[in-house]
Amino acid sequence: MKHDQYRENIAGRADVADTPELVAYYQQLAELKTGALWTVANKIEPWQPKSSSVPVLWRYRDLREHVLRSVELVTPEKAGRRVIYLNNPGRQDVAAAVGWLYSGLQVMHPGEAASAHAHSASALRFIMEGRGAYTIVDGHKMPLEANDFVLTPNGTWHEHGVEADGAPCIWQDGLDIPLVNAMEAGFYKVHPDLRQQITAPVDDSVALWGAAALRPHNLGWDKPYSPLFKYQWGPTYDALCRAAQASDGTPYDDVLMHYTNPVTGGHVMPTIGASMQRLRPGFVGTAHRHTGSFIYQVAKGEGYSIIDGQRFDWRERDIFCVPSWALHEHVNLSQSEDACLFCFNDLPVMQSLSLYYEEALLDNGGHQTILSEGKA
Numbered sequence: 001m002k003h004d005q006y007r008e009n010i011a012g013r014a015d016v017a018d019t020p021e022l023v024a025y026y027q028q029l030a031e032l033k034t035g036a037l038w039t040v041a042n043k044i045e046p047w048q049p050k051s052s053s054v055p056v057l058w059r060y061r062d063l064r065e066h067v068l069r070s071v072e073l074v075t076p077e078k079a080g081r082r083v084i085y086l087n088n089p090g091r092q093d094v095a096a097a098v099g100w101l102y103s104g105l106q107v108m109h110p111g112e113a114a115s116a117h118a119h120s121a122s123a124l125r126f127i128m129e130g131r132g133a134y135t136i137v138d139g140h141k142m143p144l145e146a147n148d149f150v151l152t153p154n155g156t157w158h159e160h161g162v163e164a165d166g167a168p169c170i171w172q173d174g175l176d177i178p179l180v181n182a183m184e185a186g187f188y189k190v191h192p193d194l195r196q197q198i199t200a201p202v203d204d205s206v207a208l209w210g211a212a213a214l215r216p217h218n219l220g221w222d223k224p225y226s227p228l229f230k231y232q233w234g235p236t237y238d239a240l241c242r243a244a245q246a247s248d249g250t251p252y253d254d255v256l257m258h259y260t261n262p263v264t265g266g267h268v269m270p271t272i273g274a275s276m277q278r279l280r281p282g283f284v285g286t287a288h289r290h291t292g293s294f295i296y297q298v299a300k301g302e303g304y305s306i307i308d309g310q311r312f313d314w315r316e317r318d319i320f321c322v323p324s325w326a327l328h329e330h331v332n333l334s335q336s337e338d339a340c341l342f343c344f345n346d347l348p349v350m351q352s353l354s355l356y357y358e359e360a361l362l363d364n365g366g367h368q369t370i371l372s373e374g375k376a
């Protein structure tokens with residue numbers, strides 16, 4: 001499908017000027033809770049995806065002190081979840097960070113815990129800082145360290161906390177709350193005991209399902225999400241470094257690997273996918289665009305991304321979003337250090353509904369013209 005070649009041809013598009021007679025007619029239709037399609041057709045059937053989200057960079061050095069301040073202001077018991085959420089200026093009505101994805105920074109002090117609950121939304125965490133964080137998913141407890149990625153899939157009981165001898169922890173939450181609400185499909189329940197029993201050995205999901213390319217014999221799994229709940233930073237980073245020695249990567253993302261469900265090889269959850277990419281020192285990507293909404297966290301390094309003509313300079317722990325169909329290109333500014341970008345997205349939704357579409361920027365050597373420097 002080539003969108004651009006049809007764009008010039010406006011024959012067949014709605015082009016009806018208002019007359020007093022038509023305006024009166026529209027009024028009568030409105031009273032009957034109806035409308036004339038030609039008054040809205042061009043809006044509801046755009047030539048190409050038109051995101052109401054804007055590209056945003058959330059700088060960690062700006063946010064961190066405010067996130068920590070919430071510890072003095074509210075308890076996890078009172079707040080339920082003590083989280084500062086990322087509020088895209090174009091998506092405030094649905095509390096989304098971009099598109100139909102929610103994200104927030106959750107903070108917890110040693111000895112604190114947030115009670116167990118379950119919801120229709122799928123969730124994930126990416127650990128930013130601290131020591132002693134853990135998540136319990138359906139009785140499976142997992143200790144968490146910086147740059148670990150953990151799933152709390154839709155429908156599972158989950159709770160989080162920090163061990164008493166740990167250090168204050170901050171992690172990024174990612175959920176599909178706006179999508180589930182748009183689908184009017186959200187249920188939410190609090191665990192009757194507020195705490196789960198731990199019913200399996202600590203980290204058993206990693207022990208059983210976390211061996212690269214090995215699958216446990218005689219263990220069935222029929223859930224729609226991955227049986228591996230935690231993806232550790234160490235093996236993830238090693239895999240990216242090894243892959244970089246064996247492959248040139250892609251012109252847009254250098255070496256990018258998707259976290260996968262080991263049973264299917266597919267995305268980790270039905271509605272949210274995630275990846276980690278490594279930009280080698282000095283990598284200068286070219287631009288492309290695709291459908292779907294993407295939230296990045298800088299796991300390592302320093303660089304910038306140009307998103308729809310805006311340059312956003314990022315460093316470790318910064319978060320930025322790429323709205324659907326926005327042109328984007330990534331650059332690692334260091335000539336000696338690599339840079340790694342964690343990303344979560346709605347790719348599983350776009351792909352399973354056959355809505356995923358991608359194209360490269362061919363003009364100007366594949367690079368955008370910078371129209372403005374992005375401000376946080």
Ligand code: GTQ
Binds near residue numbers: 103104158175
């Ligand atoms: O920890 O389950 O940031 O339910 C927002 C909603 C975190 C959670 C959020 C949630 C959670």
